[in-house]
Amino acid sequence: MSFTLNHLKSLESEAIYVIREAAAQFQNPAILFSGGKDSIAVTYLARKAFYPAPIPFPLLHIDTGNNFQETLDYRDKLVSKLDVRLIVASVQDSINQHRVTEEKGYNASRIRLQTTTLLDAIEKYKFDCCLGGARRDEEKARAKERFFSHRDEFGQWDPKNQRPELWNLFNGRMNVGENFRVFPISNWTELDVWQYMGMEKIELPSLYFSHRRRVFERDGVLLAESPFIPMKPNEVVEEQTVRFRTIGDITSTGATFSEASTVDEIINEVAATRVTERGGRADDKRSETSMEDRKKEGYF
Amino acid sequence: MTQGIFDSNSYMNMELLRFTTAGSVDDGKSTLIGRLLYDSKSIFEDQYENIKATSERRGENFVNLALLTDGLRAEREQGITIDVAYRYFSTPKRKFIIADTPGHIQYTRNMVTGASTANLAIILIDARNGVVEQTRRHSLIASLLGIQHLAVCINKMDLVDYSKEVFDNIVRDYREFASRLQAKDIQFIPISALNGDNVVSRSNNMPWFEGVTLLYLLETVYIAGDINHIDARFPVQYVIRPYNDEFHDYRGYAGRLSSGVLRPGDKVSILPSGFTTNIKAIEFDGKQLTEAYAPMSVTVLLEDDIDISRGDMIVRENNQPHISQDLEVMVCWMGDKPLQKNGKYAIKHTTKDARCVVKDIKYKLDISTLHRITDNPEINMNDIGRITVRTTAPLLYDAYTKNRETGAFIMIDEGTNVTVGACIILD
Numbered sequence: 001m002s003f004t005l006n007h008l009k010s011l012e013s014e015a016i017y018v019i020r021e022a023a024a025q026f027q028n029p030a031i032l033f034s035g036g037k038d039s040i041a042v043t044y045l046a047r048k049a050f051y052p053a054p055i056p057f058p059l060l061h062i063d064t065g066n067n068f069q070e071t072l073d074y075r076d077k078l079v080s081k082l083d084v085r086l087i088v089a090s091v092q093d094s095i096n097q098h099r100v101t102e103e104k105g106y107n108a109s110r111i112r113l114q115t116t117t118l119l120d121a122i123e124k125y126k127f128d129c130c131l132g133g134a135r136r137d138e139e140k141a142r143a144k145e146r147f148f149s150h151r152d153e154f155g156q157w158d159p160k161n162q163r164p165e166l167w168n169l170f171n172g173r174m175n176v177g178e179n180f181r182v183f184p185i186s187n188w189t190e191l192d193v194w195q196y197m198g199m200e201k202i203e204l205p206s207l208y209f210s211h212r213r214r215v216f217e218r219d220g221v222l223l224a225e226s227p228f229i230p231m232k233p234n235e236v237v238e239e240q241t242v243r244f245r246t247i248g249d250i251t252s253t254g255a256t257f258s259e260a261s262t263v264d265e266i267i268n269e270v271a272a273t274r275v276t277e278r279g280g281r282a283d284d285k286r287s288e289t290s291m292e293d294r295k296k297e298g299y300f
Numbered sequence: 301m302t303q304g305i306f307d308s309n310s311y312m313n314m315e316l317l318r319f320t321t322a323g324s325v326d327d328g329k330s331t332l333i334g335r336l337l338y339d340s341k342s343i344f345e346d347q348y349e350n351i352k353a354t355s356e357r358r359g360e361n362f363v364n365l366a367l368l369t370d371g372l373r374a375e376r377e378q379g380i381t382i383d384v385a386y387r388y389f390s391t392p393k394r395k396f397i398i399a400d401t402p403g404h405i406q407y408t409r410n411m412v413t414g415a416s417t418a419n420l421a422i423i424l425i426d427a428r429n430g431v432v433e434q435t436r437r438h439s440l441i442a443s444l445l446g447i448q449h450l451a452v453c454i455n456k457m458d459l460v461d462y463s464k465e466v467f468d469n470i471v472r473d474y475r476e477f478a479s480r481l482q483a484k485d486i487q488f489i490p491i492s493a494l495n496g497d498n499v500v501s502r503s504n505n506m507p508w509f510e511g512v513t514l515l516y517l518l519e520t521v522y523i524a525g526d527i528n529h530i531d532a533r534f535p536v537q538y539v540i541r542p543y544n545d546e547f548h549d550y551r552g553y554a555g556r557l558s559s560g561v562l563r564p565g566d567k568v569s570i571l572p573s574g575f576t577t578n579i580k581a582i583e584f585d586g587k588q589l590t591e592a593y594a595p596m597s598v599t600v601l602l603e604d605d606i607d608i609s610r611g612d613m614i615v616r617e618n619n620q621p622h623i624s625q626d627l628e629v630m631v632c633w634m635g636d637k638p639l640q641k642n643g644k645y646a647i648k649h650t651t652k653d654a655r656c657v658v659k660d661i662k663y664k665l666d667i668s669t670l671h672r673i674t675d676n677p678e679i680n681m682n683d684i685g686r687i688t689v690r691t692t693a694p695l696l697y698d699a700y701t702k703n704r705e706t707g708a709f710i711m712i713d714e715g716t717n718v719t720v721g722a723c724i725i726l727d
Binding site: 140 | 599
């Protein structure tokens with residue numbers, strides 16, 4: 001008799017183990033929910049981890065205000081379906097309270113400002129652990145992350161001095177005022193997430209599937225026409241058949257030309273693609289180590 | 301990755317192989333991983349363009365594949381790997397998780413981290429230098445951490461004219477040293493990571509080599525037998541109580557099997573209390589399972605209402621782990637300050653938290669010779685030694701050689717909360 005789990009079942013079991021470990025080791029965790037497929041995967045995995053009890057922590061959405069409407073609709077539907085509490089922390093509030101200053105210019109983005117809003121929310125709600133959908137295959141700084149990632153009282157990540165993470169023994173001990181980020185799907189790739197979505201028949205935001213949309217190109221990134229993005233005079237908007245590989249703030253999420261309209265078609269597209277999914281993220285193009293720099297400050 | 305490989309049936313049957321890489325500084329680990337990713341077409345165009353541009357800016361006259369894994373600013377500046385980097389690739393046969401670990405001595409603790417969950421270790425040797433102290437250290441750590449399969453890659457063969465004699469001498473030196481290791485499956489492969497010889501495709505420069513390429517070995521090495529399917533061990537991780545009308549009396553014990561198999565109806569003991577009962581059901585996501593085996597995460601329901609909490613263990617009545625407060629341990633030390641005799645540390649073992657006191661430091665291992673230093677040994681960062689500890693509560697354990705989950709624990713400095721010791725329980 002063969003007792004073997006395939007790779008998706010192994011990854012699922014590992015993620016659920018990590019989520020349960022977070023629930024057991026921390027007093028007040030939250031799931032960082034962006035409306036993207038990775039945080040959706042974490043939310044569904046949390047549902048499985050505690051079933052038939054409800055998910056024992058709220059979803060925390062750091063809202064830049066520059067959203068796709070489809071993301072908000074999906075979020076609200078999911079919250080009512082899973083009967084989970086939603087907390088929204090808004091970057092606009094941080095701006096109104098003069099905690100941060102809005103960037104100016106054509107490439108202005110609220111991505112960096114999110115960090116302050118997140119750290120303020122962690123303090124306000126006394127979260128000692130935020131579960132996130134970050135994956136190590138996404139980006140080179142994320143490749144160095146632990147499952148249980150320690151943050152000091154300033155929310156900072158110290159990549160050169162991380163705790164060794166041995167076997168499946170996660171050390172969530174900390175001092176008052178510090179907190180942890182926990183990443184249950186660290187070992188998943190983009191393809192794994194899609195295969196899992198297909199296997200589990202999980203409903204996803206429509207933005208991930210091929211649709212007609214008015215878009216324009218800037219610095220090699222295909223951006224959606226939106227009141228949140230000021231256009232340069234020479235930029236031309238055209239209606240195209242596109243989908244989004246990642247979903248974040250509308251100002252920095254690039255679309256790709258795609259005819260893939262089902263999960264199976266997306267799996268085939270992802271398996272054949274030659275560009276990483278964050279290749280379309282304007283926020284990562286700012287410098288070679290922009291993700292590392294943002295993470296050190298306390299970004300997701 | 302080409303279209304059509306991942307049709308919905310084949311990816312459902314793919315196995316996962318976790319491997320780690322070890323070698324001295326500049327043995328070319330990151331280059332080897334870059335080569336595996338590049339030649340298996342797992343590098344994306346934008347990643348390749350990015351490292352190509354960086355290589356050119358740095359004045360390197362080749363595309364430096366090491367930049368793929370060295371992601372931190374300090375690593376790129378110094379050209380070394382500081383921390384474990386995790387990389388992923390797949391072939392039609394398997395999906396791979398690589399823990400690329402630093403060779404530099406001050407980061408040896410990260411090698412231990414990478415090795416603790418690996419099925420296989422790649423040990424890199426620079427063909428010009430042969431077996432060096434770091435080779436012995438890394439092989440010892442891999443062996444001690446229970447890695448069954450070692451792929452010893454003699455790298456930079458291009459710099460020794462692809463010489464069979466050089467290769468044979470290193471193999472002989474390594475075997476002599478390795479006879480004292482626990483790892484049983486050791487394969488030797490002459491490679492050039494820089495040029496790709498014997499990494500993914502066979503080398504034309506070494507017709508004398510009759511073995512397989514590294515990728516072929518990774519795709520075919522038999523790992524299904526590495527998990528212990530005999531001793532059922534289910535550490536309780538979390539107790540699920542829904543507190544609603546529909547599931548009013550529901551009390552589920554959530555956890556992941558460390559080893560073995562459990563089925564509904566099995567007669568089980570709850571440790572450490574020793575109460576016995578039967579398994580009423582095994583559930584996952586609301587579905588009833590007919591069996592659960594390691595490493596599945598499930599929820600177990602029992603016939604009788606017994607007081608059970610996190611840290612307890614569900615086992616078969618006729619196959620129980622050891623229970624003791626006094627343990628003989630091999631420790632890999634990772635703390636800045638040396639291990640304190642009579643010092644007290646917090647510990648985490650399976651899902652249980654406890655404390656321990658170090659009763660005795662028996663010896664420290666001389667990594668080069670494997671000799672035991674018994675004369676007042678001080679165990680510093682990156683040292684490996686044999687100690688005796690007494691714990692505040694009895695641990696439910698098996699020897700590490702039989703069970704990598706129940707045979708291991710970590711020591712934590714109670715002042716700084718930092719993980720300072722990786723502990724392997726001996727018989």
